[in-house]
Amino acid sequence: MKEEIDLWRQQIDYILVKAHFRNQIKDCRSYPSADLCSDHNLVLMKSSLRFKRVKKKPVKLKWELEKLKTEVLAKRYAHETDNIATIFQRGGVNEDWDQIKSGIYKVAQKIVGRTEPKNKRKWITADIIECIENRRLYKNSTDEQGKAECRRLRNLFNREARKAKENFLEEMCREVEENIQNGRTDLVYRTANQIF
Structure with missing residues (x-):
């Protein structure tokens, strides 16, 4: 049963x-x-999974506005932008606006300039970047010598990057400890936000 x-x-x-x-x-x-x-x-x-392709957005370079805090460049920028109004020819409202806008853009490009894109991993040095570039040359090689060189460069990159990261983090921790001893909690939080 x-x-x-x-x-x-x-x-x-x-x-x-x-x-x-x-x-x-x-x-x-x-x-x-x-x-x-x-x-x-x-x-x-x-x-069967089909993943969406991620489109990379173009990097927007920001204006280097710190330059305008110096008195000489600020006066020069103000003088050049004041001259724009005297140069452009009168037309319709839209044409006037386009001329003023392009004039200010050219002056800003000439005097202020754009910031260079910053590396997200601040511990990566020029030597490490050079090692990466050298490895790229050997990455697609098919012969044994090229593969061995690629492996050697990869190991070198990993070692150097690990050392540089440890040194960077130790320096940041030392900076945090100094700021804690000095009672500067604002700098402590700013440094912590840079790390994480």
Whole structure:
């Protein structure tokens, strides 16, 4: 005689998929004979995932406004922008605005300039970047000598980057400790935000 547990079988194991992705599902089945220490059945699904391509946004370079804090450059910038109003020719409102806008842009480009993109990993030095560039030359080589050189350069890069990162973090920690001793909590938080 069968026990009561065997008389009732209920399907309690599911894989939920959004309706939007249902065409990516190729096969789905349960394996009741799988050796599991559970009253659940193993459910297996085969699917083909298609990931969205991530589009990189172009880097917007910011104006180097710190230069305008020096008195000489600030006066020069003010003088040049004042001259724009005398140079442009009168026309319609939109034409006047375009001339003023392009004039201010040219003056800002000439005097203020744009900031260079900063490296997110501040511990990477010029030697490490040179090592990366050298490794790129050997990366796609098919002969054994090229592969060995690529491996050597990769190991060198990893060692140098690890040392540079440790030195950078030690310096930042030393700076945080000095700021704590001096009671400058604002600098402590600013330094912590730079690290993390």
